[in-house]
Amino acid sequence: MDAVTNQLIDLALQEDIGTGDVTSKYFVPEDKQTESSIYAKADGVVAGLDVAKEVFSRIDASLNVVVLKQDGDPIAYGDHVLEISGSARSILTAERTALNFLQRLSGIASQTAEYVRMVEGTVARVLDTRKTTPGWRAIEKAAVVAGGGSNHRMGLYDRAMVKDNHLVAENKLEALQDAIDRLKQDQPDVEVELEADTLDQVKGFLSLDGVDHLLLDNMSNEQMKLAVAMRDAADRKPLLEASGGVNLETMAGIARTGVDFISVGALTHSAVALDLSLEFQ
Incomplete structure (x- = not known):
């Protein structure tokens, strides 16, 4: 991943987390482990998977992130694109930033496909x-x-x-x-x-x-x-x-x-x- 994108991920996490994720800290047990997945709620073309994966890894390198699709793949409602397992706190802390990147970039890929x-x-x-x-x-x-x-x-x-x-x-x-x-x-x-x-x-x-x-x-x-x-x-x-x-x-x-x-x-x-x-x- 290039230096600008790495810096962008850092800035995005910094603006979202600030001094700490107080919700996860006080309402989610520290030792809670879970499995989660990101899935489509609309048809389109997926993009930004590597960026989303990096967001989760940047928050917690111990998270297991499995990429199920490739950038450019068409996806339909209900299709899973990422699976993330490990600390529930870490997943919740990374969730919004990862989705912001993934949703924005997939929207661009989807719109481009329509024009193509x-x-x-x-x-x-x-x-x-x-x-x-x-x-x-x-x-x-x-x-x-x-x-x-x-x-x-x-x-x-x-x-x-x-x-x-x-x-x-x-x-x-x-x-x-x-x-x-x-x-x-x-x-x-x-x-x-x-x-x-x-x-x-x-x-x-x-x-x-x-x-x-x-x-x-x-x-x-x-x-x-x-x-x-x-x-x-x-x-x-x-x-x-x-x-x-x-x-x-x-x-x-x-x-x-x-x-x-x-x-x-x-x-x-x-x-x-x-x-x-x-x-x-």
Whole structure:
């Protein structure tokens, strides 16, 4: 598990436990041993199992935690995903934090799977965005992958994405080409993506060298079809990403335009937690 996720688990436990779990301390016998399980109360796709397991182990290394599913597995009402046995006090102390992670990440995986189903039979792949919960980006993006989606850039450092606000500062093609050349010289592994709001911009950007992706922002399906045709007819063939106005109702139509990717901020910023519960046996 990466250092950021380890730190996130520590922070989550610290905010929940504080100076101690007074309920378990005074109302649960210290020597009480029990068996418990986490199960689904709704259909979906599970994600975050390793994080949940780590929460229990962080509270009490003597707990026996058995993972019954794998991230990305579809689950139905009543399916058990984790079994935990050992100290009742420890299980109760870890319960809410483990469920918070598991429910949130499974909700993202479940929502992603719904969007992925809408693009079946097309070349389009579903992308996440940087609209993630601060500090949760790595595990939320892992949940997107568990749901069948793909990851966009992790941050500002691994892809140059020149959007409309950047273009307000400088939009001349010669200056853009110079900036692309300098970036590729200094950091050849960093990809370049340019945002296009119009077909005229698409035409201009297709004349540039070193452009790996074009973002088609808030274009109609007809405009996106034309952009795909323009790209296919050009010597340079950057990948095309659709963005804006994307939801479950519009997803299939966008995918049929022939774009390579569809980015969906809702995968992470609007996912509803999957209903999961822990019960003692």
